[in-house]
Amino acid sequence: MARTRxxxxxxxxxxxxxTAAEIFAAKGFASASINDISAATGMSKSALYHYHKSKEAIxxxxxATHVRDLLQAASDATEGVSDPEQRLLRFLEALLxxxxxxxxxxxxxLNQAALLPEPERREVRTLGRELVRFAIGVLKPLNPAIxxxxxxxxxxxxxxxxxxxxxxxxxxxxxxxxxxxxxxRMTELxxxxxxxxxxxxxxxxxxxxx
Numbered sequence: 379m380a381r382t383r384x385x386x387x388x389x390x391x392x393x394x395x396x397t398a399a400e401i402f403a404a405k406g407f408a409s410a411s412i413n414d415i416s417a418a419t420g421m422s423k424s425a426l427y428h429y430h431k432s433k434e435a436i437x438x439x440x441x442a443t444h445v446r447d448l449l450q451a452a453s454d455a456t457e458g459v460s461d462p463e464q465r466l467l468r469f470l471e472a473l474l475x476x477x478x479x480x481x482x483x484x485x486x487x488l489n490q491a492a493l494l495p496e497p498e499r500r501e502v503r504t505l506g507r508e509l510v511r512f513a514i515g516v517l518k519p520l521n522p523a524i525x526x527x528x529x530x531x532x533x534x535x536x537x538x539x540x541x542x543x544x545x546x547x548x549x550x551x552x553x554x555x556x557x558x559x560x561x562x563r564m565t566e567l568x569x570x571x572x573x574x575x576x577x578x579x580x581x582x583x584x585x586x587x588x
Contacts, residue, residue: 391429393419395443396482398436401483407437422433438498441491444476444483445505452512462519462536470561473542478551485546510535520569535583538568575585 397418400409412433418424430436455472459465477484491502513535518525525531541564551557566575 390425392420394421394426394429394436399440399482399486401478402437402440403485405485407433407493424501434493434495434498437490438494438502440483440532441487441494441502441537442498442505444480444487445509446478447480448473449505449512450506456516462516463565465516466520466568467561469513469563470483470542470564471558474545474557474561474564477542477545477549478557484543488543488546507539513538520557533581541568 394415398410398415401414401418405414410433412423412426415433415436419426426436430439451472452469455468459468487502491499494502499517502575509559510532514525514531517534517538518531524534545560549560551553555563563575
């Protein structure tokens with residue numbers, strides 16, 4: 379007879395992923411152990427293995443789920459938004475909103491994805507390319523001449539992500555600038571350039587023109 383899932387299966391699974399992400403981010407994947415995750419979650423090792431067969435499988439689940447969450451949030455935030463500048467703002471709000479609440483997962487994605495076995499690494503890499511394509515789609519209406527050139531699409535998309543992805547090294551969502559405000563400032567910076575950024579921008583439909 380097949381083993382039935384407990385009513386709190388999803389809740390426990392999320393606890394495993396969230397806890398393991400914090401441990402991997404703090405200790406590094408190679409230095410962390412199943413014992414660490416077991417102690418932090420209060421679950422036995424056999425219970426953990428009921429959800430994932432190995433530490434590598436937990437890492438894969440963390441990263442694949444995190445990138446899919448980013449893609450879904452970006453899609454939901456920009457759906458039905460026709461104004462290109464507003465789409466960029468909504469896209470940034472979606473990314474920073476997740477980064478603010480899933481910092482550990484993002485650290486693991488940027489620094490430890492290469493430790494996955496090759497098939498799982500390819501899957502996460504493929505999902506990452508979808509994020510790049512999404513950024514290209516958002517940026518193209520803002521400058522069709524640049525984004526219409528195949529050799530420039532990825533460099534500009536990666537420059538955009540370079541501005542966003544490493545916020546985990548310095549940004550505190552509980553600090554004086556809320557995620558939505560930071561998204562508005564990044565939008566203005568990317569669209570206008572630093573000389574034309576305004577000190578008072580928080581969240582505007584179209585960032586201030588100077």
